[in-house]
Amino acid sequence: MRLRKKLFTVIFGTDTPAGKAFDVVLLWMIILSVTTVILESVAGLRDTHHDLFNATEWFFTILFTLEYLLRIYSAPRPFRYITSFYGIIDLLAILPTYLGLFFDQATFLLTIRALRLLRMFRVFKLGRYLKEAAVLVRALRSSMYKIILFFGVVLTLVLILGSLLYLIEGEEHGFTSIPQSVYWAIVTITTVGYGDIAPATVLGKLLASVAMLTGYSIIAVPTGIISMELGKAARSGESPDSRSCVECGHGDHETDAKYCKLCGTKLPS
Numbered sequence: 001m002r003l004r005k006k007l008f009t010v011i012f013g014t015d016t017p018a019g020k021a022f023d024v025v026l027l028w029m030i031i032l033s034v035t036t037v038i039l040e041s042v043a044g045l046r047d048t049h050h051d052l053f054n055a056t057e058w059f060f061t062i063l064f065t066l067e068y069l070l071r072i073y074s075a076p077r078p079f080r081y082i083t084s085f086y087g088i089i090d091l092l093a094i095l096p097t098y099l100g101l102f103f104d105q106a107t108f109l110l111t112i113r114a115l116r117l118l119r120m121f122r123v124f125k126l127g128r129y130l131k132e133a134a135v136l137v138r139a140l141r142s143s144m145y146k147i148i149l150f151f152g153v154v155l156t157l158v159l160i161l162g163s164l165l166y167l168i169e170g171e172e173h174g175f176t177s178i179p180q181s182v183y184w185a186i187v188t189i190t191t192v193g194y195g196d197i198a199p200a201t202v203l204g205k206l207l208a209s210v211a212m213l214t215g216y217s218i219i220a221v222p223t224g225i226i227s228m229e230l231g232k233a234a235r236s237g238e239s240p241d242s243r244s245c246v247e248c249g250h251g252d253h254e255t256d257a258k259y260c261k262l263c264g265t266k267l268p269s
C-alpha cells in the first residue's frame with residue numbers, strides 16, 4: 001500500500017518535484033516517439049535506418065506500456081482511470097505497435113501519442129489557457145444552432161447548384177452525376193477551386209460566376225457568428241455578477257435574475 005501510494009504521488013501528482021519531473025520526462029518521451037514515427041514515414045530514411053526505427057519504436061512502446069500498467073496499479077480506482085479520457089489515450093498510444101505485428105502500416109497510428117501532450121496543461125498548471133479554452137467552448141456552444149442553420153442553408157445551396165450544373169453541362173463536360181456536380185459546387189463556393197472539372201457552356205459559366213460571388217459573400221458568416229459569441233463569452237467571463245445559463249450559454253443577466261431571459265432555464269445560484 002505504501003508503494004502504491006508513493007507511485008500514485010509520482011505518476012499522477014504534479015505538486016511534488018518528483019511528480020513534476022516524471023511528467024516532464026514523459027512529455028519529452030512522447031515528443032521523441034512522435035518525431036520518430038513521423039521520420040519513419042519518409043521512405044528514404046525508413047529504408048536506410050529500418051532497424052534503428054524498429055528498435056526505437058519498440059523501446060518507446062515498452063516504456064509507455066510499463067507506464068500504463070503502473071498507472072493502473074497505483075490508481076485508487078483502476079477501472080475509473082482505464083475508462084477516463086487520458087486512460088483511453090494512453091492505451092491507444094501503445095496498441096498500434098502490437099497491432100503492427102498482425103496488420104501492416106498500423107504503426108503509423110502511433111502519432112496519436114501526440115494527444116498525450118494534453119497533459120502539458122495539467123503538468124504546468126496553465127490555468128489561464130484553460131480559462132480561455134472555457135471561453136471558447138462557451139462561444140462555440142452558444143453559436144452551435146446558428147452554425148447548424150448556416151450549414152443547412154449552404155448544403156441546400158450546393159445541392160441546387162450541383163443539380164443545375166448537372167442539367168446544364170451534362171456528362172460530356174465532366175459532370176457525370178449529381179454528387180459529382182455537388183462536389184464541384186462545394187469546391188467553388190469555398191473558393192478552393194481545384195479545377196479538376198469546370199463548366200464549358202456559357203450558361204454554366206454564368207452560374208459558376210454566381211456561385212463564386214456567393215461563396216465570397218457567405219464565407220465570412222460563420223466567422224462573424226463565432227466572433228460575436230466570443231465577445232459575449234469574454235464579457236460574461238469578466239463580469240463578476242454575470243451568470244451563464246447552463247442550457248443556452250447566455251451570460252448577460254441581472255444580479256437578481258433567477259431564470260435565463262432567453263430560454264427560461266433556472267440560473268445557478
